[in-house]
Amino acid sequence: MEYYNIGKIINTxxxxxEVKVAVTTDFPTLRFKAGNRIFIDAHQSxxxxxxxKSARQQKGFLLLTFVDLEDINLIEKFKNCELMVTKAExxxxxxGNYYYHEIIGLNVETQTGEKIGTISEITPTGANDVWVVKRPQQADLLLPVIEDVVKQVDLENNRVVVELMEGL
Structure with missing residues (x-):
């Protein structure tokens, strides 16, 4: 079964x-509703x-409790573990919107077909995301995800077509 990250337990x-969660999903109110089933990646098989059981906001984080884990001694072992949902969920x-797992790994090329590299990670900045492009024998390229730069996302052909602006 495939799983996708929606957050990370950063502390009790x-x-x-109750655990403090750094949320990585675009759908926090949907994902973290009382009664929802999610998964903890505790690095087991x-x-x-x-x-x-409950979810509430506090200072940019989410505080969660889970059914049958309402004790610090039961939950402490899950610090630094990822929270996930299944692909079906x-x-x-x-x-025009994509999940991170769909973008990471795509090949980046210019409109003239010049190969630039591969997207290795995505950094959200608030205004727009920035794609980190690994390039052979060069420093990583930071691509702002804006219309002036990203011209086409072609998932079928595993590629992104970009127009490099002055200074990139």
Missing amino acids: HGIRG QPIPVVI QQPLEK
């Missing part, structure tokens, strides 16, 4: 099993299914 909060995106 209090003694009643299979992710561990858990059911959300992913939400459909609007045309």
Whole structure:
């Protein structure tokens, strides 16, 4: 089964099993509703299914508790573990929007067909994302994801066509 990250447990909060989560999903209210089942990647053979008991915002993070894990001694071992959903639970995106896992690994080329490199990671900056492009024998290229730069995302052919602006 395929799993996709939606957040990361960065610490415990209090003694009643609450955890502090850095959210990485675009759908936090949908993903982290009480009663939802998600998975903890505890680096075992299979992710561990858990059911959300409660969720609340606090200072840019989410505080979660899970059913049957309402004790710091039960939850502490999951610090620094990723929270995930299955592929079947992913939400459909609007045309022109993509999941990170669809973009990472794509080949980047110019409109003239010049090969630049491969997208290795995505950095959200607030205004727009920045794609980090690994280039052979060169420093990484940071590509802002804006219309002036990204001309085409072609998932079928595993490529992104870009127009490099002055200074990139």
